[in-house]
Amino acid sequence: xxxxxxxxxxxxxxxxxxxxxxxxxxxxxxxxxxxxxxxxxxxxxxxxxxxxxxxxxxxxxxxxxxxxxxxxxxxxxxxxxxxxxxxxxxxxxxxxxxxxxxxxxxxxxxxxxxxx
Amino acid sequence: xxxxxxxxxxxxxxxxxxxxxxxxxxxxxxxxxxxxxxxxxxxxxxxxxxxxxxxxxxxxxxxxxxxxxxxxxxxxxxxxxxxxxxxxxxxxxxxxxxxxxxxxxxxxxxxx
Numbered sequence: 001x002x003x004x005x006x007x008x009x010x011x012x013x014x015x016x017x018x019x020x021x022x023x024x025x026x027x028x029x030x031x032x033x034x035x036x037x038x039x040x041x042x043x044x045x046x047x048x049x050x051x052x053x054x055x056x057x058x059x060x061x062x063x064x065x066x067x068x069x070x071x072x073x074x075x076x077x078x079x080x081x082x083x084x085x086x087x088x089x090x091x092x093x094x095x096x097x098x099x100x101x102x103x104x105x106x107x108x109x110x111x112x113x114x115x116x
Numbered sequence: 117x118x119x120x121x122x123x124x125x126x127x128x129x130x131x132x133x134x135x136x137x138x139x140x141x142x143x144x145x146x147x148x149x150x151x152x153x154x155x156x157x158x159x160x161x162x163x164x165x166x167x168x169x170x171x172x173x174x175x176x177x178x179x180x181x182x183x184x185x186x187x188x189x190x191x192x193x194x195x196x197x198x199x200x201x202x203x204x205x206x207x208x209x210x211x212x213x214x215x216x217x218x219x220x221x222x223x224x225x226x227x228x
Contacts, residue, residue, distance in 0.1 A: 004159075033215060043160065043218040056215060091159045095214065105152075105216060107159030 002027065004094050004108035005074075012114045019079040019086070021111045025094030032075045033093040033105065034067055043091065049075060079113075087115045120204045125223040128194045136189040136222055138204030143184050148207045150216065151178065151189050153200040160203065160218075163189065199226045 005024040013019050025032050034046040048056040049069035060067070064082075069075040079086055089112050093105040121139040128134040140149065151163040164171055164178045166187070171178040177190040191198055203221040207214065 031214070035218075042220050043154075045215050045217060048215050093159070093216075104162045104165070105160075107161065110159050 004092055004106050006090075006092050006108035006111050008111060009109065010112045010114070012116065013082050014116050015083055016081050019082050019113055021077040021079075021090050021092075021113070023075040023077070023092030023094075023108060025075070025092075026096075026106050029094035029096050029106070031095045031097070032069050033095075034075075034077050035091045035093065037089045037091065037110075039088070046077075082113075082115045084115045087113055089113075120206060120219055122202075122204055122219065122222045124220065125225065127225045127227060128191075128198075130196060130226055130228050131193050134191040134194045134198070134224065134226075136191075136202050136204075136224065137186065138188070139186045140204070140206055141185045143206055144208070146208055149178065149180060149184075149187050150205045150207050151176070152203045152205065152216070152218075153198075154203070154221070155197075155200045163202070165207075194224075194226045196226050196228065199224055 004026055007022050011019055030051050032049045035043045036046055037043050045059040047060050047067045049067060051069055052071050064080045066078045077090060089110045091107055091110045093107045095105050148165050148167055150165040152160040153163050154160045164173055164176050166178045166180055170180060179188045201221040201223050203218050205216050
């Protein structure tokens with residue numbers, strides 16, 4: 001069984017460019033979570049999505065950041081007009097529908113975003 | 117979400133047991149106790165979780181105090197590959213999102 005797949009593994013962008021991070025959840029999982037980890041800091045929750053719905057975006061910066069989880073295809077975290085402070089590791093996690101071991105989250109290996 | 121308190125760091129010798137403590141004095145009756153770990157340059161990995169009773173799996177054991185205000189993750193024989201940051205997290209089993217809120221965790225160093 002394939003786990004959570006994130007790509008790219010490393011992404012380099014210049015200031016002002018757009019960054020698109022992709023996350024394919026475990027097959028059959030309909031819940032996706034995005035986390036950000038700044039250098040030497042802990043994991044910070046960003047957003048929780050179900051298919052075609054944003055459930056909790058309380059951790060998302062108000063501007064430049066957006067996330068989607070379409071009916072078909074991977075979840076996308078999009079960062080517009082990146083700045084150096086966006087440089088971080090971005091992790092995606094997935095879980096099955098509630099009531100089927102939902103307590104456990106499966107994490108990907110992350111995308112390391114570097115902004116020059 | 118109720119908060120947890122963990123030591124910043126711990127050391128262990130290889131092949132010895134490790135007991136990682138966690139205090140959660142404000143735990144509610146509907147909170148599960150979860151443990152995840154993060155190895156260097158990797159995403160977090162589920163270790164174990166429990167509600168009231170002690171739990172065992174292939175990775176570790178979880179000992180939960182009778183009043184549930186503290187718990188201990190037990191690695192029975194630490195290996196170098198167990199060097200990681202260990203996170204103790206409370207998760208409301210009837211919460212509306214199920215998101216995990218990570219604290220600073222305990223950095224475990226394993227010495228050969």
